[in-house]
Amino acid sequence: NAGVTQTPKFQVLKTGQSMTLQCAQDMNHEYMSWYRQDPGMGLRLIHYSVGAGITDQGEVPNGYNVSRSTTEDFPLRLLSAAPSQTSVYFCASSYPASINTGELFFGEGSRLTVL
Amino acid sequence: AQRVTQPEKLLSVFKGAPVELKCNYSYSGSPELFWYVQYSRQRLQLLLRHISRESIKGFTADLNKGETSFHLKKPFAQEEDSAMYYCALISGNTGKLIFGQGTTLQVKP
Numbered sequence: 701n702a703g704v705t706q707t708p709k710f711q712v713l714k715t716g717q718s719m720t721l722q723c724a725q726d727m728n729h730e731y732m733s734w735y736r737q738d739p740g741m742g743l744r745l746i747h748y749s750v751g752a753g754i755t756d757q758g759e760v761p762n763g764y765n766v767s768r769s770t771t772e773d774f775p776l777r778l779l780s781a782a783p784s785q786t787s788v789y790f791c792a793s794s795y796p797a798s799i800n801t802g803e804l805f806f807g808e809g810s811r812l813t814v815l
Numbered sequence: 816a817q818r819v820t821q822p823e824k825l826l827s828v829f830k831g832a833p834v835e836l837k838c839n840y841s842y843s844g845s846p847e848l849f850w851y852v853q854y855s856r857q858r859l860q861l862l863l864r865h866i867s868r869e870s871i872k873g874f875t876a877d878l879n880k881g882e883t884s885f886h887l888k889k890p891f892a893q894e895e896d897s898a899m900y901y902c903a904l905i906s907g908n909t910g911k912l913i914f915g916q917g918t919t920l921q922v923k924p
Contacts, residue, residue, distance in 0.1 A: 735914075740824065742901060743859075743914035758911065790859065804912060806859040 702726050706791050706807035713781045713814045721776040721810050723791030729805070731794040732774040733758070734766065736787040737809070743790065749774055781814045788812075817842050817906050819915035827921040828892050836887040836918050838876075838902030848885040849912070850876055851901040859901070862887075872896070892922045 707722045725732065733748035735758075745758030749768040763785060765777040774793075778785060788811050792804040818841040828834055840846055850862040863871045865878045865885060876887045885902060902915040 733911075740916055742819075742821070742916040743903075745911055745913070748911060759913075792859075803861050803864075804859075808858055 704807040706810050710811050723774045725793045729793035734776045735790045783814045786814045821915035821918045823918045825919045834889045834892045838885045847905040849903045853899040894922045897922045
């Protein structure tokens, strides 16, 4: 079982470069989300989606774009990377019936460094 | 504002000692609270939810609405409990989880 797969696991960018963090799940989850994890800040929600074609902003959406063209994929785009976006990024998904039960399935994380 | 606060960045105890990881929340309405755990080199995973009133791996957590707390407790810590623990609550009905800052539990032999 693949579960939630994130790529790449590690990435180094220069300020101003763009990139896309990929997230795919094979569990037919309707709900998908992106978090960033920073020391002392915990996990903060960037964007989320409750189904294909539907996305919404979380706590810290600035500097990030998302799209949800299929149920399986939820890529996170950094249009012009900044050092403040250095972080570990987690993708998470949930069963349709579990959206309100708090059970999220997480990917392994993607560590991004912006120089 | 909806908020989860974990006041301790690091909690270090000896094996066999009791453990209490603190979590306080701010939420209007009836909160749904959870504890997530991240062991070294593993994915973040759900440990327990308050609505289930369950004990997982010896851990329990009781929701105290008067003190707006949801502390995680275990009577006798084991070395394998060493991990990062996050308290979280659900915001609204869209499944958004709001996490606290996290507490690293270190259980020494």
